[in-house]
Amino acid sequence: MTDSSTVLIDARGLTKVYGKPGDKTGFTAVDGIDFQVRRGEAFGVLGANGAGKSSTMRMVACVSPATAGSLRILGYDSGADGAKIRARLGVVPQDDTIDTELTVRENLLIYGRYFGLSWKVLRERSTRLLEFTRLSEKAEDAVATLSGGMRRRLTIARALINEPEIVLLDEPTTGLDPQARHLLWERLFQLKQDGVTLLLTTHYMDEAEQLCDRLVVMDAGKIVAEGTPAELIARYTLREVLELRFAPGERQIMTDKCRGLAERMEELPDRLLLSTDNGEETLSAVHRQGVQPLTALVRRSSLEDVFLTLTGRSLLD
Amino acid sequence: MDTLARAFSAPAFRELGYWLFRYRRTWRGSIVISIGNPLLFLTALGLGLGTLVDRENSAYLHGHSYLTFILPGILIAGVMQTAFLEASGPVMQSALPRGSYRAAASTPLEPTGILYGHLMYWTLRATQNAVLFTCVSLLFGTVDPARAPLLVLVAVLVAIAFAAPAAAWAVTVTRPSQINAMFRFVVLPLYMFSGTFFPIEQLPVPLQWVAWATPLWHGVDLGRTVALGTATPYGVLIHIGYLSVMVAVGLHVARRTYRRKLYV
Numbered sequence: 001m002t003d004s005s006t007v008l009i010d011a012r013g014l015t016k017v018y019g020k021p022g023d024k025t026g027f028t029a030v031d032g033i034d035f036q037v038r039r040g041e042a043f044g045v046l047g048a049n050g051a052g053k054s055s056t057m058r059m060v061a062c063v064s065p066a067t068a069g070s071l072r073i074l075g076y077d078s079g080a081d082g083a084k085i086r087a088r089l090g091v092v093p094q095d096d097t098i099d100t101e102l103t104v105r106e107n108l109l110i111y112g113r114y115f116g117l118s119w120k121v122l123r124e125r126s127t128r129l130l131e132f133t134r135l136s137e138k139a140e141d142a143v144a145t146l147s148g149g150m151r152r153r154l155t156i157a158r159a160l161i162n163e164p165e166i167v168l169l170d171e172p173t174t175g176l177d178p179q180a181r182h183l184l185w186e187r188l189f190q191l192k193q194d195g196v197t198l199l200l201t202t203h204y205m206d207e208a209e210q211l212c213d214r215l216v217v218m219d220a221g222k223i224v225a226e227g228t229p230a231e232l233i234a235r236y237t238l239r240e241v242l243e244l245r246f247a248p249g250e251r252q253i254m255t256d257k258c259r260g261l262a263e264r265m266e267e268l269p270d271r272l273l274l275s276t277d278n279g280e281e282t283l284s285a286v287h288r289q290g291v292q293p294l295t296a297l298v299r300r301s302s303l304e305d306v307f308l309t310l311t312g313r314s315l316l317d
Numbered sequence: 318m319d320t321l322a323r324a325f326s327a328p329a330f331r332e333l334g335y336w337l338f339r340y341r342r343t344w345r346g347s348i349v350i351s352i353g354n355p356l357l358f359l360t361a362l363g364l365g366l367g368t369l370v371d372r373e374n375s376a377y378l379h380g381h382s383y384l385t386f387i388l389p390g391i392l393i394a395g396v397m398q399t400a401f402l403e404a405s406g407p408v409m410q411s412a413l414p415r416g417s418y419r420a421a422a423s424t425p426l427e428p429t430g431i432l433y434g435h436l437m438y439w440t441l442r443a444t445q446n447a448v449l450f451t452c453v454s455l456l457f458g459t460v461d462p463a464r465a466p467l468l469v470l471v472a473v474l475v476a477i478a479f480a481a482p483a484a485a486w487a488v489t490v491t492r493p494s495q496i497n498a499m500f501r502f503v504v505l506p507l508y509m510f511s512g513t514f515f516p517i518e519q520l521p522v523p524l525q526w527v528a529w530a531t532p533l534w535h536g537v538d539l540g541r542t543v544a545l546g547t548a549t550p551y552g553v554l555i556h557i558g559y560l561s562v563m564v565a566v567g568l569h570v571a572r573r574t575y576r577r578k579l580y581v
Contacts, residue, residue, distance in 0.1 A: 018581075044375060058581070061423055063422050063423060063579065063580055063581075064580060064581055065580055066425060082427075083425040083426075084425070085422055085425070086425050087425040089423075090421040093419070093423070095414040095415045095419075096415065097416065097417065097423075098415075099339075099417060099420070100340075101342065102339070109333075109338075109518060110338050110419060111424070112333055113331050113334050113335065113338075114332075114421055114424035114425070114426055115419075116331060116425070162424075165440035
């Protein structure tokens, strides 16, 4: 297989402008981005709310025409062959479109019918997918009785009904509790092991580190960095971060005293981050300056810090 | 047989399948309503109001009993109302970010297939209502059995003529209050003043012109003249022409509004 045949999603100069063409008040949500997703990889799009992640996902899902640039998916042009592409995609939207008047299983059956699958095939697949997403016991229940995590798993089961080659997940774990997130990650990891290509957006660093082989960081409609999680951390951050919290009244004075103690310093609303190659040494230096933090924590640099470095903002702002 | 099977696997039929699948939950109730509705109307307006009206022997009724006169009007106006209700609220809901149209749009279905599928569903529902209504009327002896099938056809045409533009508009709507307003200020006045309950010849001349211009009057008059056997080729042509233009324009606009809404 040649290298180009393994590229399933190929975006070049991809642009999305909302508003009428030529209208100066148009809003550019995605601003000429390039990225390639290869078969079998889990590719992440990381960014704060409003960075252009969901607009990108909707274009890849072929429900939002690109304003400019080219987008080829599974060898087809996204503008001309949307239906052919969608037949081979699985979509897990941020706003799930589960039908609350139907049961869990009925949701799978009726969605599968949209792909023109026979009832016989659908009965067999729905049983298998409910097992895969650990929903077998809920099969005949009303959707209203499902928890948030179960509902999300049902959306995933539904997205798999056509045995897609690519699964798109738009913020798959937003709003879920930690336990539900871990179960979901485990299932998505299994999916990846089964060879399904994943394209997911997230604003959770731990999610991106857990699931993504490769990722891009988006900010204000542009891609500002691309690489594996480890590469990005190595390229954009120092080894460790010292996190300090102060009593509310002392914040400004303490912050001023810390200036110059580390190569980079980020002020967040609730804490101060000092990037350094050696967190313990920096902490000693902080103490020598007479700074008395309420709490001090040394940790390894993460994607969160990559994002801070690149955009000057926290992801969850 | 093979072509038939292929036709039924067309995208629009998959969308129709969705609505029929949901209809499995409510079909019993809907049949009770389809039968109960004409029963109530025929009893109240025929035995109640009709007895009063018939005593006056109004020349406007051309010798027909009041019940025989209003029956096609009530059927057609009712079909219009149902078509509007089924093609407005559910369409708006379906086009919301969590609506069923969004689910369908993420599959191989195109907005046009979604529209046609839903339209087929309204057509089937209108057929069901018109057939049951007409059957009840036959029991009351208020419609000629030979003309009953024609009346059903007219009713279905009226349903499509109203459902298509209603859907074209409703898919762009985001608040239920807009649909309520449309119902109150457009659909109900149409229902009352399109010759449903009285011959429009009774109205002052300027109001008659207004009535002639309204779409429902064309449906009501077509249904009534067909049911009473007083249809003229010229009148039928104008009425069918008017309603067909509504279908054509409604579908043309709906194809565009559906695409614009679902492919943002």
